Amino acid sequence: MRDVSIIGVGQTAVAEHWDRSIRDLSVEAVAAARQDAGVDRVDVLFVGNMLSGELAGQENLATLVADACGLLPIEAVKIEAACASGGAALRAACLAVGSGAHDYALVLGVEKMTDHLTDGVTSALALAADADYEAAHGISFAALNALLMRRYMHEHRVRHEDFAPFSVNAHRNAARNPRAMYRTPITADDFVGSPLVADPINILDSAGICDGAAALLVAPSSEARRARRPPVRVTASACATDTLGLAERRDPLVWQAVADSARMAYQQAKLKPKDVDFFEVHDAFTIVSVLTLEACGFADRGSALKLAAEGRIALEGDIPIGTMGGLKGRGHPVGASGAYQLVECVLQIRGEAGEAQVKGASIGMAQSVGGSGSVAVTHILQA
Amino acid sequence: MMELPRYHRLRGAYYRLEGSACPSCERRFFPPRPVCPSCKAQGLRTFAFSGRGTLYSFSRVLQPPRGFASMAPYDVGMVRLEEGPLVSAQLADTEGVDLSIGMPVEMVTRKIRDSEEHGYIVYGYKFRPLLRPGRAGGP
Numbered sequence: 001m002r003d004v005s006i007i008g009v010g011q012t013a014v015a016e017h018w019d020r021s022i023r024d025l026s027v028e029a030v031a032a033a034r035q036d037a038g039v040d041r042v043d044v045l046f047v048g049n050m051l052s053g054e055l056a057g058q059e060n061l062a063t064l065v066a067d068a069c070g071l072l073p074i075e076a077v078k079i080e081a082a083c084a085s086g087g088a089a090l091r092a093a094c095l096a097v098g099s100g101a102h103d104y105a106l107v108l109g110v111e112k113m114t115d116h117l118t119d120g121v122t123s124a125l126a127l128a129a130d131a132d133y134e135a136a137h138g139i140s141f142a143a144l145n146a147l148l149m150r151r152y153m154h155e156h157r158v159r160h161e162d163f164a165p166f167s168v169n170a171h172r173n174a175a176r177n178p179r180a181m182y183r184t185p186i187t188a189d190d191f192v193g194s195p196l197v198a199d200p201i202n203i204l205d206s207a208g209i210c211d212g213a214a215a216l217l218v219a220p221s222s223e224a225r226r227a228r229r230p231p232v233r234v235t236a237s238a239c240a241t242d243t244l245g246l247a248e249r250r251d252p253l254v255w256q257a258v259a260d261s262a263r264m265a266y267q268q269a270k271l272k273p274k275d276v277d278f279f280e281v282h283d284a285f286t287i288v289s290v291l292t293l294e295a296c297g298f299a300d301r302g303s304a305l306k307l308a309a310e311g312r313i314a315l316e317g318d319i320p321i322g323t324m325g326g327l328k329g330r331g332h333p334v335g336a337s338g339a340y341q342l343v344e345c346v347l348q349i350r351g352e353a354g355e356a357q358v359k360g361a362s363i364g365m366a367q368s369v370g371g372s373g374s375v376a377v378t379h380i381l382q383a
Numbered sequence: 384m385m386e387l388p389r390y391h392r393l394r395g396a397y398y399r400l401e402g403s404a405c406p407s408c409e410r411r412f413f414p415p416r417p418v419c420p421s422c423k424a425q426g427l428r429t430f431a432f433s434g435r436g437t438l439y440s441f442s443r444v445l446q447p448p449r450g451f452a453s454m455a456p457y458d459v460g461m462v463r464l465e466e467g468p469l470v471s472a473q474l475a476d477t478e479g480v481d482l483s484i485g486m487p488v489e490m491v492t493r494k495i496r497d498s499e500e501h502g503y504i505v506y507g508y509k510f511r512p513l514l515r516p517g518r519a520g521g522p
Contacts, residue, residue, distance in 0.1 A: 123449040140444055
């Protein structure tokens with residue numbers, strides 16, 4: 001496999017874009033990434049998206065984007081892996097460029113969610129769960145995570161308020177990211193007083209519904225010097241799966257797909273968790289951050305809350321997470337979130353993260369998780 | 384939306400809690416599986432679970448998906464069946480009950496979502512707290 005680098009990135013602000021379509025958002029992010037790279041050539045387009053059919057009434061999405069961006073007749077396909085779609089799209093690009101099948105691969109993550117009311121979006125998100133044995137029983141996505149959170153609280157004898165540092169950290173970091181949706185800092189008291197979605201999960205445990213698009217241009221590292229900006233190498237790309245249904249796991253609190261994809265990524269990059277300078281975690285719910293940090297080797301089982309309570313996940317801590325707000329603070333346009341994480345990794349490594357800059361950031365890990373831990377894509381990026 | 388043919392296909396699992404059992408390693412699964420994830424054997428046979436178990440976790444849904452508005456708020460849970468597997472389902476008859484992890488529950492057949500457009504009602508398994516654990520499973 002050839003060595004692969006990211007040579008350009010672009011993103012729209014994450015927001016409720018009432019006046020903008022999935023087409024508008026896609027075009028803006030793609031143009032920004034191509035301009036950032038200063039390279040015109042694109043050989044293939046991979047669009048990471050979860051719900052365009054359900055929420056934007058549009059499939060054949062990659063053709064739409066290629067057409068709207070003036071890229072016809074290039075190869076273009078949509079990559080869907082629930083909320084891990086953005087990460088899966090970069091992985092497809094790495095395989096395409098790494099194998100030599102293509103040289104310049106464009107990755108776009110895009111999602112348009114806010115044309116619908118909350119019940120419609122809640123139903124759409126449940127498509128990532130088992131249709132017959134979870135969604136059909138009214139077990140929403142938040143409810144699946146609530147079942148995990150209640151069980152975690154029971155097994156480790158912790159309280160709901162112990163999860164507050166994750167949301168407080170996400171909002172604090174988002175306040176430093178001009179592209180983020182929730183730029184208002186919150187306190188632990190705000191967290192505790194937030195309205196319930198699915199007990200014990202409340203609004204401030206949960207990443208918000210929003211729209212956004214983020215894009216990356218991928219090329220062989222040997223050609224990366226042609227780009228305008230410093231290239232960032234992709235030193236690991238790994239995907240793993242687990243049972244679709246949460247109840248079918250041997251132990252639902254062990255996120256094996258997350259652990260497996262992280263383990264493969266560490267092996268590829270020849271690194272250990274302690275070598276990672278920052279981690280773009282898939283914090284769709286606070287409990288997801290906890291289970292993920294434990295599965296990826298940043299904390300022992302039952303001890304991720306301690307990591308947060310000690311401030312070690314903050315920008316100045318030893319394992320900063322969600323450095324530009326994460327899914328909770330930046331917003332979680334589901335199929336686009338993985339691409340946002342990767343764009344943010346690139347900005348951190350290039351030293352362009354502004355007020356959110358992690359000092360000395362040169363090794364970043366981004367992990368995109370779909371379903372209730374049923375698919376995970378992990379990437380490691382390095383200067 | 385629960386399409387009629389799909390509902391028909393699910394009747395064994397939804398009405399009788401039918402999963403599957405592996406002929407070679409004897410592990411049991413719910414929902415039913417075509418291939419044993421443990422020993423990779425095929426040709427799993429139908430196995431009906433007793434419907435008795437204990438509560439592994441629970442939640443109250445306050446923001447329901449489309450098709451569940453008339454039932455909200457409602458309780459959902461994961462139940463550890465006495466034969467081994469975990470199952471996710473709605474909980475029934477929970478009013479006035481202090482739910483707790485580990486409490487015994489049993490399967491009942493109930494309406495599981497709002498009535499459909501064409502007027503049919505989707506029934507399926509739910510689990511309710513066992514009020515008299517000593518009398519589990521009948522006389």
